[in-house]
Amino acid sequence: MSEVLNISNLSKIYQKGTIEIPALRDINCEVDKGSYLSIVGKSGSGKSTLLNLIGGLDKPTSGTIQFNEQELGSMTRYQLALHRRFAVGMIFQSFNLIPNRTALENIILPLVFAGIPKRQRKQRATELLDQVGLSERINHLPSELSGGEAQRVAIARAMANEPEMILADEPTGNLDSGTSAEIIDLLVSLNKEKGLTILMVTHDKETAEAVSDSIITLKDGRIV
Numbered sequence: 001m002s003e004v005l006n007i008s009n010l011s012k013i014y015q016k017g018t019i020e021i022p023a024l025r026d027i028n029c030e031v032d033k034g035s036y037l038s039i040v041g042k043s044g045s046g047k048s049t050l051l052n053l054i055g056g057l058d059k060p061t062s063g064t065i066q067f068n069e070q071e072l073g074s075m076t077r078y079q080l081a082l083h084r085r086f087a088v089g090m091i092f093q094s095f096n097l098i099p100n101r102t103a104l105e106n107i108i109l110p111l112v113f114a115g116i117p118k119r120q121r122k123q124r125a126t127e128l129l130d131q132v133g134l135s136e137r138i139n140h141l142p143s144e145l146s147g148g149e150a151q152r153v154a155i156a157r158a159m160a161n162e163p164e165m166i167l168a169d170e171p172t173g174n175l176d177s178g179t180s181a182e183i184i185d186l187l188v189s190l191n192k193e194k195g196l197t198i199l200m201v202t203h204d205k206e207t208a209e210a211v212s213d214s215i216i217t218l219k220d221g222r223i224v
């Protein structure tokens, strides 16, 4: 299997006034294309910081993140925007859907940013909703969806521009155990059937062990 991600000597120190908060220290890891990696660790151990750096939402203090052999730190702002738009899809514990837009409109939005023509956008968004089993909820607002449905919409949105990797930050953190299992099943099927590489932060070690090819445990910003 070829490597999609190579992280080398990665550190992130947040500056809060005069205080330095080391969120990640000397992280080294490699991720194969098509693999399912889980990241576990206590609250505050640096899990979200790591996903945000890989997603290009933030910059490392030192070290490198190579995505398909391209160093994120040496990308221009434009290249980094393309990375966020096309290479990775992110999902979050709190879904982060736009409240006053319907399920369909939430999925159309990244297609607008990608410059997809209007006619194709609606068709593609409809297909994506169908793929996550939500064809009946097209015109629902986020407030009219259950947590599990909202996360399905978020997953469809993350897949809109056919990313190579899904970055999932505690995707089941707000869901009951039955719904969590459904969301995990959906992620596993995207991994197995579409070959999407998945990086998932979770508190649930049992699930991580059941579904992942490998697990990283963070403690105080370090891999243990």
Ligand SMILES: Nc1ncnc2c1ncn2[C@@H]1O[C@H](COP(=O)(O)OP(=O)(O)O)[C@@H](O)[C@H]1O
Residues within 6 Å of the ligand: 014, 015, 016, 021, 022, 023, 041, 042, 043, 044, 045, 046, 047, 048, 049, 050
């Ligand atoms: N934007 C920020 N500014 C300052 N400190 C931050 C910021 N984001 C996270 N931190 C700190 O970095 C550490 C790691 O946070 P985080 O990556 O969110 O951990 P986790 O996702 O594992 O709970 C924590 O101590 C947190 O308080």
Ligand SMILES: [Mg+2]
Residues within 6 Å of the ligand: 047, 048, 049, 169
């Ligand atoms: Mg977090």
